[in-house]
Amino acid sequence: MGDIAIVDFSGKITLGEGSATLRTMVRELIGQGHRKILLNLGDVDYIDSSGIGELVGAYTAVRTASGELKLVYLTKRVHDLIQITRLFTVFDVQADESAAILSFRSAS
């Protein structure tokens, strides 16, 4: 999607499973020069504290590279987890992909 990298994630983001994949993927995108990254978590049915830590790590890595990371299509469980951990104040969570793309465009 132009200069926006959209990553469709599925399954679990938990200790030793999806969390390492997420970390590698985001670092690679940054390495390739991407600065606008949208994580589609619509098919992520489970995330634990390690997964949340990886999301925060990804957010920080993208910000450090002067980029933006946004989240879209959170499942109820992921949404609730991000809510109770107060990470809604950190992450830019978009309602759908079109809104996310627009928000990247309007910010640039």
Place this chain on the structure above:
Amino acid sequence: MAAPTQRLEVTLDTQLESVDLAESIVIRVAEAAGFGEDDLHKLGMAVREGVINAYNYGNCQDRRKKIRLAVEFEAETMIVHVVDEGCGFQLCDVEDPLAEENLLRTSGRGIFLMRAFMDDLAVRRAPTGGADLVMYKKLPHRVSGNGRSQAE
């Protein structure tokens, strides 16, 4: 006379696989006890976080050490113990992950999630010196044939 306490105890190796194993054991036991889907998720997640804590911080990923998982039932409560062989810790020493200065930390949310998903959480010192994480969840109430609700 008080009903006898039912107890299940499993000794787990300090390895990543134990996290999923502990979660699935507790979910299976809780399912048999009548917990619904939402509570099963919360119980599983809390135990998962407890075992991650034992694996990472208590036993420092030392494969020579063990993690003890125990599930007990009292009259109205399911109690889960996760015991490690570390140095122990106190809840008051755990930083608040919701504090502004901690929001961007990549770790330190496990204890908070255990508290959020269970009815109560305590940390005791195990006889071995490690931490004994004790999690409490009130048993679900079912409606009996006479229409009165009861704890299973």
